[in-house]
Amino acid sequence: MPISLEEKIGHLPLKPGVYQFKDVRGNHLYIGKAKRLRNRVRSYFQDSGNHDGRIRVMVKKIHDLEVIVTDSEAEALILENTLIKKHHPRYNIMYRDDKSYPYICITNDEKPRVYPTRTVVKDGSKYFGPYDHVGHLRRMLETIRKTFELCTCAVSPKMIDKSRGAPKWHSCFDDYLKNCSGDWGADKYAVALQKVERLLSGKTEGLMKEVKEEMEIASTALEFEQAAQLRDSLLSLQKYNQKMKIVDSKKINRDLFAIEVAEDISEACGVLFKVREGKLVGKFHRYIKNIEDVSQEFMMQAFVEDYYSDPRGVDTGSLPDEVYISHSMEDDEPLHSYLWEVLGKKVPIHVPKIGDKKHLMKMALSNARLKLGERRIEKEKAEKNRIPKSVEDLKEYLHLERLPRRIECFDNSNIQGSDPVASMVCFVDGKPRKSEYKRFNIKTVVGPDDFASMREVLKRRYSRVKKDKLQAPDLILVDGGKGQLSAAVEALREIDFLEQCEVAGLAKRLEEVFLPGRADAVMIPKRSPSLKLLQMARDEAHRFAITFHRKKRSDRTLKTELTDIPGIGEKKASELLKEFGSVKKIKESSEETLQQFLGNKSGGAVYRHFRD
Structure with a gap:
């Protein structure tokens, strides 16, 4: 009989190592290291109220556990880093390098x-x-x-x-x-x-001093050709050294790590400044993902440990004498142990408070903020240029010639032919573009004739598009079935616009899509994002038309109530409503107030009308 998760945890050793949480399918959820495996793993299942939401969700998904015991915390740190990069667990913070650094x-x-x-x-x-x-x-x-x-x-x-x-x-x-x-x-x-x-x-200072001494020795020995070569080497070193930015008055080797968070894009940026002999000799940044409910202390620890546990950081032979961080780490003991193992000496890790170190940390944080700003612009551009799958699939479902990136959708609204209006809403790449919504008062149709109203509106809209050379839609969508679609096709053909875009009708009863020249409706799967896009455009056009119709009817009703007053025509009624906001406010106004706005005769007439 297989051993249960509780039994596995109970048999874990009190030794350092790496633990791997897996879900029911065997996928890695989280990989971590521990000084004492049993205590660390148990902590996830005890006092769950102390965990953030992200960890509580993860714990519910844990189905299995795998551990690797190591000889030291330093060894566990390196193994953890290797396994995270291999398996990319869902709940570990991950890095997104915007390029492969040289x-x-x-x-x-x-x-x-x-x-x-x-x-x-x-x-x-x-x-x-x-x-x-x-x-x-x-x-x-x-x-x-x-x-x-x-x-x-x-x-x-x-x-x-x-x-x-x-x-x-x-x-x-x-x-x-x-x-x-x-x-x-x-x-x-x-x-x-x-x-x-x-x-x-x-280590340029000592190197320049050594080359200078060699040059002087060669010159003294009358080896002028060698001395000239060494002189050129010294000049080259001095030229390079002069271009290095001096950031620290004390010639100490330091690494500075800074973390900034941008919650609006759910990413953070870690920046490293490498200072050698007081000069800034290198810097790089990394974008950090999966940061929901992750503290900056935890991010800082992961960023620093990831950098030093990478074999490249050890092979350089240029590890620092001091490490400075912008935020405290949750647990810096494994890193201390690791650096001791590599260097054979203790490397202090501090948050700078004053002096050159504090100033340099501010500079590193500014660089992190700058990089996040660039990342924000990059994501906005990518999102702007991204074509949603709903749009791509819609092209296939409807057999369109081009992607329906710009959809213009129309709907009518009236009550038994009174106050007839229409609306047009615009969707670009699957999202509403409200700045391009249009409202139409129906001018030529008498009585309740939705087909005639649709013909009028489409002819007005696309005659204007042709005349002013406005952007044409990729797809015109009308709210209705075959009848509305036929009216739309007829209108577009009359103004010679039918060949410039595709047109379709969405019937509400069965959510069928009708296309010109096709007898049968296209049935898009009910749960398809493409159908939801069409429904969203149709419903938005309906909402926009209904809102406009209600406002128009309300204005007409109010104006009628006011135009029944002797001396008040439509113009004065409109001015009154604009000034006072509603008929109720007009009723509540004093005679003096009304007379100041309309004059003694008309103001008095309005005042008496509502009191007789």
Whole structure:
């Protein structure tokens, strides 16, 4: 008999490890790490009132549990990060990189190569970065080429052999032939690579001092050619160093992590500033998803742990002496343990309060807000340009020639032919565009004739569209069946507009769609979003027409009550209603007030009319 979830939890060890919650289908719901597995997992099922709504919903879905015991919290942190990226659990916060960041790679070959890449392979190579700005990456590569005469393109001996006799296809081709193909001794090449690593790690001050000393030694020894080369290398380093922004008066290696949240788009942005020897040598950002009911403390912990548990963050050899964060973490003990394991020393983690660190954190937060602003615009543009599935499917259901992105829907309203009106509503990409709604007073039809009213309105609307060269709809929808559709087709044919767009009728009784030239109705599935779109447009046109009709009838009724008063015609009745708002307010007004507005004679007549 299978072991139950409660029994599994009861047998969990009090050891560090990773736990994986799964639903009834075996899909991963959440992956987390723990210092003591049993205590951490039990906490989800105890005191559920203390959990946020997101966690309470998740707990109800948990059907199975899988754990992996590790030797340390640091090991659990790395394993958690790996499993999250592999399985993408629904309730873990996830990252959305807007691009694949470039790194500078030093390969693990016999003669290591240095080149930029966006692909990271776990083969022992070292990766420096990430570089948020390609310009910074290019400056760094140029400095490496000029200072150390190293090739910085992804060429290999095999590629060189294939290109013998061919044109030189890269500016550092000669450098490769010189230092990668044997002209340089192994020792000289190794020394150059060590210096490149120091440069990439931000240790420019010590590197410049060392190159300057080597230049002076060469000059003293009368090795002028070598001294000149070292002078050029020093100038190249100084030029690069001058372009680095000094952000900290103390030359300490620091990493700063900032988190900003944009609830309106349900995303957050994490920004990292890498400060080495007081200079800002790198920064990058990540967008964070699945943040509903997630605290900024939890997001901060996940962001920092994810960065340092990535093998690329360790291979650089440039981990900081201090870490600063914009918000406290829920539990920083696993990260402390991990950094101790990697560096062999304690790395303090603080929220900055004053000085350069506080100022730099404000700058990081400003960058996060800026990135969220860009993300907001990006999402708005994507949403604006997104064509809903309901629109795409509608094209297939009705066999339309083009996507019905713009739908104009018409309806009539009258009571036994009195106060006849019509309405037009506009839907663009499945959403109402109220700024383009239209109302029509029926002018040429006498009595209750919906077909004639529809013909009048369509001819007026699309004659205007043709004359003023307005945007034509992709689909004209009329509220009604075959009769209304025939009236619409007749009207559009009369003004030579029928070929410019598609037309359809939606009959309410069975929600059937009628098309010109087709005897049978099209039956769109009842639960289809496409049918719901047509129904929404039809119902909105009906609402808009009814509202207009009621207002017109009300205005007519009120005007009739006022025009029965001697000396009050339609014009004065309209002015009275506009000024006082209703007949009730007119009735309640004093004779003096009415006379001030209408004059003594008319004002007195109105006052007496409502009191006699």
